[in-house]
Amino acid sequence: MIxxxxxxxxxxxxxxxxxxxxxxxxxxFTITLATxxxxxxxxxxxLNIALGIGGLVSLGHAVFxxxxxxxxxxxxFHAQNYSPxxxxxxxxxxxxxxxVIWLVAVIVSAMAALLIGALxxxxxxxxxxxxxxxxxxxxxxxxxxxxxxxxxxxxxxYVRNGFPGLNTLVPIxxxxxxxxxLCLALALNAMxxxxxxxxALNAARQVPQRVETVGLNPMRLKLMAFVISxxxxxxxxxxxxxxxxxxxxxxFSWQLSGELIILIVIGGVGRxxxxxxxxxxxxxxxxxxxGLTDFWHVWLGVVLxxxxxxxxGGVVGLLTGKAGPHV
Amino acid sequence: MSxxxxxxxxxxKSFGALTATDDVSIDLxxxxxxxxxxxxxxxxxxxxxxxxxxxxxxxxxVELLGRDVTGLSxxxxxxxxxxxxxxxxxxxxxxxxxxxxxxxxxxxxxxxWRLWGRVSRDAALRDRAMAALDxxxxxxxxxxxxxxxxxxxxxxxxxxxxxxxxxRAFVMDEPMAGLGAEGSRVMTGFLDGLRQEAPILxxxxxxxxxxxxxxxxxVLVYGQVIATGTVDEIRADPAVRAAYLGEEA
Ligand SMILES: Nc1ncnc2c1ncn2[C@@H]1O[C@H](COP(=O)(O)OP(=O)(O)OP(=O)(O)O)[C@@H](O)[C@H]1O
Ligand SMILES: [Mg+2]
Numbered sequence: 001m002i003x004x005x006x007x008x009x010x011x012x013x014x015x016x017x018x019x020x021x022x023x024x025x026x027x028x029f030t031i032t033l034a035t036x037x038x039x040x041x042x043x044x045x046x047l048n049i050a051l052g053i054g055g056l057v058s059l060g061h062a063v064f065x066x067x068x069x070x071x072x073x074x075x076x077f078h079a080q081n082y083s084p085x086x087x088x089x090x091x092x093x094x095x096x097x098x099x100v101i102w103l104v105a106v107i108v109s110a111m112a113a114l115l116i117g118a119l120x121x122x123x124x125x126x127x128x129x130x131x132x133x134x135x136x137x138x139x140x141x142x143x144x145x146x147x148x149x150x151x152x153x154x155x156x157x158y159v160r161n162g163f164p165g166l167n168t169l170v171p172i173x174x175x176x177x178x179x180x181x182l183c184l185a186l187a188l189n190a191m192x193x194x195x196x197x198x199x200a201l202n203a204a205r206q207v208p209q210r211v212e213t214v215g216l217n218p219m220r221l222k223l224m225a226f227v228i229s230x231x232x233x234x235x236x237x238x239x240x241x242x243x244x245x246x247x248x249x250x251x252f253s254w255q256l257s258g259e260l261i262i263l264i265v266i267g268g269v270g271r272x273x274x275x276x277x278x279x280x281x282x283x284x285x286x287x288x289x290x291g292l293t294d295f296w297h298v299w300l301g302v303v304l305x306x307x308x309x310x311x312x313g314g315v316v317g318l319l320t321g322k323a324g325p326h327v
Numbered sequence: 328m329s330x331x332x333x334x335x336x337x338x339x340k341s342f343g344a345l346t347a348t349d350d351v352s353i354d355l356x357x358x359x360x361x362x363x364x365x366x367x368x369x370x371x372x373x374x375x376x377x378x379x380x381x382x383x384x385x386x387x388x389v390e391l392l393g394r395d396v397t398g399l400s401x402x403x404x405x406x407x408x409x410x411x412x413x414x415x416x417x418x419x420x421x422x423x424x425x426x427x428x429x430x431x432x433x434x435x436x437x438x439x440w441r442l443w444g445r446v447s448r449d450a451a452l453r454d455r456a457m458a459a460l461d462x463x464x465x466x467x468x469x470x471x472x473x474x475x476x477x478x479x480x481x482x483x484x485x486x487x488x489x490x491x492x493x494x495r496a497f498v499m500d501e502p503m504a505g506l507g508a509e510g511s512r513v514m515t516g517f518l519d520g521l522r523q524e525a526p527i528l529x530x531x532x533x534x535x536x537x538x539x540x541x542x543x544x545x546v547l548v549y550g551q552v553i554a555t556g557t558v559d560e561i562r563a564d565p566a567v568r569a570a571y572l573g574e575e576a
């Protein structure tokens with residue numbers, strides 16, 4: 001059995017090795033696949049903070065993914081059309097700068113998470129799942145009807161946004177950007193987990209009544225986790241939109257929320273590397289099996305079933321030999 | 328007489344047709360152990376839940392340090408100085424013994440919002456947590472996963488978490504349950520000294536412990552307090568003997 005520390009080191013290195021190999025073998029598409037896995041992993045790292053530490057089964061995290069995507073889409077759309085963005089009495093210029101777009105994506109999704117979390121956390125269990133799902137659907141249909149930004153057809157951005165000092169049009173450079181962001185998010189996750197907040201949140205998932213009796217508010221702890229979680233997933237959405245140079249309402253779809261949960265379960269709920277392993281497997285299955293059959297989701301379902309029935313700790317749990325769903 | 332640390336006034340609670348708490352007025356004074364005894368299902372845990380804020384009473388009030396706390400949340404009551412132990416251990420089973428004690432220390436500090444720095448390296452929190460574990464004899468098990476503790480050790484950890492809060496009053500629901508003869512004896516000795524720090528409202532089935540510890544005993548039957556008095560008074564009370572002790576002794 002492998003220590004979790006080694007996994008925490010080996011998994012990012014393996015993810016890094018794939019595009020480096022592809023670069024030498026001159027397979028740019030593989031770099032794109034690795035970038036896709038990296039961004040999905042980032043979105044799932046965000047969800048894993050709410051789901052894995054806080055125990056919040058959110059079936060609405062696509063809201064934040066989509067908001068991040070539309071933050072990018074709208075800002076870049078106004079920049080490429082040279083049209084100002086007017087919000088009430090305020091007028092902004094669009095932008096093609098990734099750092100600015102990221103900041104907006106993070107702030108918008110954090111605010112949405114605060115609102116959605118404050119309402120949803122009044123409930124728990126299946127009601128929480130349903131309420132987050134309902135919010136997801138609201139945003140989805142809103143995006144479909146929002147004709148100013150493409151409605152159902154979405155928005156195309158002609159040139160990938162820029163990052164100071166880099167040429168993001170070069171696949172490996174854009175991968176590097178995403179990879180560094182993922183590593184920072186993983187470091188943030190590890191830091192949170194070990195911090196006083198992480199201890200309290202972890203207890204709030206397991207025994208909320210205990211947390212209350214020591215004078216702490218489990219709901220507020222979970223709300224904070226939800227906001228951080230939403231912000232990270234929102235950032236992933238902005239990167240995802242930049243990868244595809246396209247945003248559409250499907251970024252808000254409940255299928256996407258479900259896929260994020262699925263890949264965390266496959267990788268290992270609450271494990272630091274769970275989302276990364278899950279995202280890589282997900283993208284690999286999607287690519288290879290998807291190339292063989294249109295029904296690759298069936299095989300994904302089989303993998304998921306196997307994990308849920310026989311390896312509750314996901315792949316990371318299998319590797320470390322710890323069966324439980326949490327560390 | 329000095330004002331009680333903790334008191335209930337005409338507390339009532341029903342679950343449908345079942346009256347679980349029926350006009351209960353009890354108090355807890357400085358330096359004392361006030362034991363609540365009564366048969367299974369008498370409403371002891373329900374009473375505790377109302378005192379600590381987990382359950383809202385249908386009528387009546389709860390007073391802590393002279394202040395009406397009936398409308399306050401569990402958290403607010405804990406911050407005001409109330410520490411509870413659960414009849415069924417409520418501990419973070421996946422975490423270590425030290426983590427559970429650290430949670431108490433964090434609650435006592437009142438600030439869980441530090442998102443950086445290892446909690447286990449925070450000297451102030453750690454000292455507080457370790458001191459509490461040491462007092463109940465769990466210091467050697469600080470690194471043990473809570474799920475791997477014996478039942479009796481979990482009872483001790485419940486008490487340790489309460490200790491980290493340095494509360495003004497303890498409310499303990501059957502801290503001796505499942506401890507075994509030796510464990511009960513040790514816990515009895517420990518609670519005996521603890522009352523100097525803060526009074527204890529003690530729900531307990533272990534009659535040897537109750538008679539050894541209690542300054543006063545209240546007997547709860549079908550949600551009603553049928554008698555309150557010293558150990559001797561309760562032992563001699565004919566209604567108590569008929570309703571409760573008669574069955575056991
Ligand atoms: N949430 C609830 N809903 C309905 N009935 C309840 C609820 N909680 C407790 N009761 C009932 O209220 C009565 C008192 O229960 P309680 O747990 O307070 O008894 P207890 O004195 O603590 O018993 P024990 O000695 O077994 O711990 C019991 O009949 C119980 O079934
Ligand atoms: Mg009880």
